[in-house]
Amino acid sequence: MLAKGYDVHGIIRRSSVDYRERIAHLEGRPNFHLHYADMSDSMSLVKLVGKVQPTEIYNLAAQSHVQVSFDAPEFTADVDAVGVLRILEAVRTNHLEKTCKIYQASTSELYGKVEEVPQSETTPFHPYSPYAVAKLYGYWIIKEYREAYNMFCCSGILFNHESERRGETFVTRKITLAAARIAQGKQEKLYLGNLSSLRDWGYAKDYVECMWLILQQDKPEDFVIATGVQHSVREFAYHAFKAAGIELKFEGEDIDEKGICVNGPANLVGKTLVEVSEDFYRPTDVVNLLGDPTKAKQTLGWNPQKTSFDQLVSIMVKHDMEKVAAEHVASVMRTNLAEYLEKGVVK
Ligand code: F7E
Numbered sequence: 001m002l003a004k005g006y007d008v009h010g011i012i013r014r015s016s017v018d019y020r021e022r023i024a025h026l027e028g029r030p031n032f033h034l035h036y037a038d039m040s041d042s043m044s045l046v047k048l049v050g051k052v053q054p055t056e057i058y059n060l061a062a063q064s065h066v067q068v069s070f071d072a073p074e075f076t077a078d079v080d081a082v083g084v085l086r087i088l089e090a091v092r093t094n095h096l097e098k099t100c101k102i103y104q105a106s107t108s109e110l111y112g113k114v115e116e117v118p119q120s121e122t123t124p125f126h127p128y129s130p131y132a133v134a135k136l137y138g139y140w141i142i143k144e145y146r147e148a149y150n151m152f153c154c155s156g157i158l159f160n161h162e163s164e165r166r167g168e169t170f171v172t173r174k175i176t177l178a179a180a181r182i183a184q185g186k187q188e189k190l191y192l193g194n195l196s197s198l199r200d201w202g203y204a205k206d207y208v209e210c211m212w213l214i215l216q217q218d219k220p221e222d223f224v225i226a227t228g229v230q231h232s233v234r235e236f237a238y239h240a241f242k243a244a245g246i247e248l249k250f251e252g253e254d255i256d257e258k259g260i261c262v263n264g265p266a267n268l269v270g271k272t273l274v275e276v277s278e279d280f281y282r283p284t285d286v287v288n289l290l291g292d293p294t295k296a297k298q299t300l301g302w303n304p305q306k307t308s309f310d311q312l313v314s315i316m317v318k319h320d321m322e323k324v325a326a327e328h329v330a331s332v333m334r335t336n337l338a339e340y341l342e343k344g345v346v347k
Contacts, residue, residue: 002032004212009052011037011044011061022165039083045090053096056215058103059087062135065169066109067282069131076130081137088145088153097151101215104142106155107135108200108226108289118200120292121157121224128284143222152220156211159226159291162312163204164319172201172316175237179244180320182273183265184328189273193280195234195250195257197287202227203307203315213300226291227304234259237274239310243317248274 001008012020012034026032035052037044039061049057062080063069069076084104091100111119112128127133142153166173171192181187202225210225234250237259241248247263259274293304307315340346 001212002026002029005031006056007031007033009033009035009048009054011035011039011048013038039079039086042086042089045086046093049087049090049096049100050094053094054100056101056103057087057091058105058211058215059084060105062105063131065167066129066131066286067280069129069134070283073130077134077137080131080134081141084138085141088141088151091151092145092149097149100152101220102142102151102153103211103215104138104153104155105211106139106142106157106222107132108157108159108224108291109286110136110139110157111289112286113284114286114288117288118226118228118290118292119224121222121295128286129282132286139222146220152215154214154220155222156207156214157222157224157291158207159200159202159224159289161202161204161207161225162316164316165204166316171233172236172240173320175233175240176313176316176320177324179237179240179246179317180324182241182268183244183246183321184324185267186324186328189275190237190259191275191277191280192233192237193276193278193282194285194287195232195237195276197233197285198230199233199236199289200226200228200230200291201236201309201312202304203312206303206306210296210300210302213302217299221299223296223300224291224293225296225302225304226293227309228291228293229305229309230290231309236313239313240317241273243314244321246273250274 014036035048037048063076091097109132110125110127111123112126112132115124115126127136139155142155145151146153162172168177178187178190207225214223238248245264246261248259249262250259252258255276257276258272261268261271261273296302
């Protein structure tokens, strides 16, 4: 958005620790502004929308971890479902419904216990987690306000979109970080849940371009955004470890399945590097997601294969190999400095 010349306003939540690593490089830019507000606090949203008078709103705010939604279902519903309504009402309250377009980050999780493969804009929904049920409300309330009040609001039904900035507890990033740490001797093993789960993974950077395109159309519509290519968690792990210089062979089934190193650094060959743990199984899991991006391709002119699966894995592994190496250097420097200070070598 900044590169396109927009004035960008983002909301942040108050926390006792500042954790803004992923936007740190943007802070201080003249057309980038952060405001305290919260998706669970309608007043804060109404006031902010009134102050900023936005022409486009991108609602990416959510409790977005599916497994966590089983532990915090009410919070998830408040933020991911009612939060969308609060934004719509904040726009209406400020009489901006004719000038402000809204993009809602919808999700392939709506298809859940899938009723057809691949999934398109016409596939029936079957949400299969508290997260998905909350997001289904968000999808329908956007559609309702579009029809009831003639507002320009759209849902992008995005399949999994990954990048080097992905949160570290989502499966792709958990794998790429672990592969980097194991390759550099910083971790022994990686524990995962359902290795057979199938996902349509794309590169987040390509997907945000599509979000913007959705709001530049003449009429508001919903779109499936996906690559149309499917891989299992096991395959993602195989390719990520391979990119980190480790070849895995998977043996066994279900909870007993293991990923063993068959090629790579001599100290790792023969070792079990990936194991399955029930801790990462979900009460209900979505296991067969594959998107059909035909409409986005034809209407938006978007290219779903801009970044291939192999390129995505390699971008993420390269980033994490560098991150782990940098952390190692920083820790050696800290240790050396502490030692020099203690010995009085430096003061
Ligand atoms: O899980 C399986 C897990 O947590 C993917 C969110 O951005 O995309 C994301 O939701 C699959 C699931 O993402 C582990 O059971 C195996 O089948 O990376 P994930 P998600 O649930 O697909 C959609 C589009 C969203 O909207 C969400 O907000 O991988 N899996 N082992 C594991 N998953 C995790 N997290 N950790 C494991 O150890």
